[in-house]
Amino acid sequence: MNSIIERIRGNFTDSIQTKINSADAIINIVAEASEEIVQALLEGHKILSCGNGGSACDALHFSSEMLNRFKQERPGLPAIALSSDIPTLTAIANDYHFSDVFAKQIRAIGQPGDLLLAISTSGNSANIVNAIKAAHDKNMGVIALTGYDGGKIVDHLQEKDIEIRVPAYDTARIQETHILIIHCICDIVDFRLFGHGEVIT
DSSP: OHHHHHHHHHHHHHHHHHHHHHHHHHHHHHHHHHHHHHHHHHTTOOEEEEOSTHHHHHHHHHHHHHHTOSSSOOOOOOEEETTSOHHHHHHHHHHTOGGGTTHHHHHHHOOTTOEEEEEOSSSOOHHHHHHHHHHHHTTOEEEEEEOTTOGGGGGGOOTTOEEEEOSOSOHHHHHHHHHHHHHHHHHHHHHHHHOOSOOOO
């Protein structure tokens, strides 16, 4: 039993340390990404999000916080998780290729000025890379949540895009930090658009 307790404690400790390391490395980048999202929303654009597996859940989590609310009562904000429509995902994967499941949706509903929140712990997911290419074709900006060394995504980001790379090499720790980053973005969006909460100094 003691070994189990120590494993659990180790997971907590590793997660906390990853977040501390990330705070030192990426706070300014998270702030920049948050402001980019705020500006897009102010200009009447929407945020599309996508990811695979746990990152698909993060994409859904983000869109639900936008569409419904985060902490305070406020109007819904326009966001779509491209990982949410099972019939569309399976149709594209079946008729074309799984690497097109997000790109084809972006080409259909993305508009210039919209933003893509692309989430991949490794940065190597082919369907995320293709989503980024499709976003650029639609004159959309990209905010990429990554980990490890950024992967193949890095080679496809443009100068105006923002990469928030968690400085870690453990998928679970990266995903745990991605959800914290998403909550930080939601908090800043609410604060900047609706004045909710106090400034954290």
